[in-house]
Amino acid sequence: MTESPAAQAGATHPSVEALREAFGDTVTRATVSCGDTIVYVDASRIRDVLAWLKDTPGQDYNYLVDITAVEYRDVERPIEVVYNLLSLERKQPLRVKAELPKDGPLEIDSVVVLWRGANWLEREVYDMFGIRFRDHPDLRRILMWETYAEGYPLRKSFPLRGRFSRSEQMRQALNANPEAHYSMEELSIAEAYHNIPADMRDRLARGERAKIPEPPSETGGE
Amino acid sequence: MGLASTPTSGPAAEPAVVSAVSPNWVTTRLDFLVNWARSNSMWPMPFGTACCAIEFMATAASRYDIARFGMERMSFSPRQADVLLCAGRLPFKLAPVIRRIYDQMPQPKWVISMGACASTGGIFDNYAMVQGIDTVVPVDVYVPGCPPRPEGLLYGILLLQKKVRGETLADRSIRVEQTLDERGLRLPPERIDEISEPFGNSVHQTRSA
Incomplete structure (x- = not known):
């Protein structure tokens, strides 16, 4: 330069x-x-x-x-x-x-x-x-949600409308659990764990997060 | 009037209930009364996600005043709402949320899709946005505009009231709860892909662009 x-x-x-x-x-x-x-x-x-x-x-x-x-x-x-x-x-x-x-x-x-x-x-x-x-x-x-598997949206190799079809995107979105976005740390209730209601404790212990798929390898340019 | 059957089919015929509510003088008078009450006291559940919500607030405020049409009572609990009013774009992250809100609303319920983005995805033809909320919930009235002026929204509300006044007790199918299928979709995948096809200026963008 x-x-x-x-x-x-x-x-x-x-x-x-x-x-x-x-x-x-x-x-x-x-x-x-x-x-x-x-x-x-x-x-x-x-x-x-x-x-x-x-x-x-x-x-x-x-x-x-x-x-x-x-x-x-x-x-x-x-x-x-x-x-x-x-x-x-x-x-x-x-x-x-x-x-x-x-x-x-x-x-x-x-x-x-x-x-x-x-x-x-x-x-x-x-x-x-x-x-x-x-x-x-x-x-x-x-x-993006944690189970998002289409890649990294702001990369130049990423197509504007995403990699999956609209119906597949909709299927994944509607099958998501809208209440599974918070971890115990985010809720800052780890210390209060034993004082919260039993059903909430049970849900946290079970872990409501969906399974996280492996992200596609996108290290090199295309 | 799909379920209308004549009472001449005999007392042994099975649709005794259906014939009891089929269009006759009593049911049509009852329809008129019920629909008059429903259409003039609709409680909206505002689902405002973007600038359309600002126009919706203007519509609710004193100058335009949807209280004139019996809608002044905003219902922030879906369990007490009649109309789900989606004002603004809907990202995929909110799709299960609006679906749950719709499922929590008791029958009878209607949906107004306000603005270009809620109806079609609008300018947001991208990876994050639902291309029309009718792929998530059934929609009764689409209000065009970006955002629609309060007059436009009021016209949509009046159209919905007109639609409600045309409903009848004899047609049970309009009150049947529309649930998601076993794939978790409201429409077949081909229909969703078809509805989400780019149109207008978006067609100049290819999927890989």
Whole structure:
């Protein structure tokens, strides 16, 4: 990528300079887009970089606004995992991106240990893109139902109307148990387990979740 | 009047009950009374999922005021509702929910599908959306629009009242509970696929696009 004037301006962002000093080649490049500084870092060290940005005095990017991912139409381009950070004290935003090549495993370290709020954000990225977050405490689908077996909807290889026929989609939807969406942890009643009514205790112990089929392998590009 | 049979078939003929309620002066007068009461005191169960629900609220509020048609009492319990009013798109995740609500409503019950998305899927011809709630529950009145104006919804309600006034005790089939088949579907799979076929601008998107 050619270095535009804007990109050079990004290189002079104080956090980028500090990151380059601390991590060297881990920071692959930095650009400015629409006034926002974007730093590309090596995916294998993403947790170290984000921990450093969060905890280093003078950086203090203590608020994780969002985690998302981008897949480009160009099949050669890697999938990007995007971390939008914000320093609440300094009112300074920073966008960090990690690139995952499509021919490799779509895996990256979870940052739930840094921000507990990353839990659902990473689940959403997993749900929509199939990117697995290592050491995530509870990596399940969050928007689509847990038995959803058609793949990952925001991948470019995913057909807009889904993989199954409408009748099959309807059959699976109508056969779903609408009350089977909550685990004991989500209901926060694990501690009150012995005080809840016997029939509810029985249902929880039996587990109302449907069987979860294996997701289709969708690691490589098509 | 599918079940109408003449009382001349003799006292030994089996449809004694049917003949007792077949269209005669008494039953038609009773029909008139019952239908008058039902059509003028329908309690809607609002199932609002999207912007149509905003128009529905406008319809219920003082300017348009569906209380004029006996519908001011929103029934947030399906067990006390007469009309299931689906206002908005229905994702597949909500399909079993609306089906359960419909099953919990006591007979007599009717369904209004409000807006393009509830009726056909609308612009949401994608992996997550039911292409018309008639693949989940039987629908009596479809109200077009995106979203329909309150006048449109009121017209749909008036059409439903007209339909209710045409019902008769002699036709028992309209009150038979329509359950899901052994596959868990309301319609045969081919019918669902046919109903869900893309139309309008959606035909330019192929399944693989």
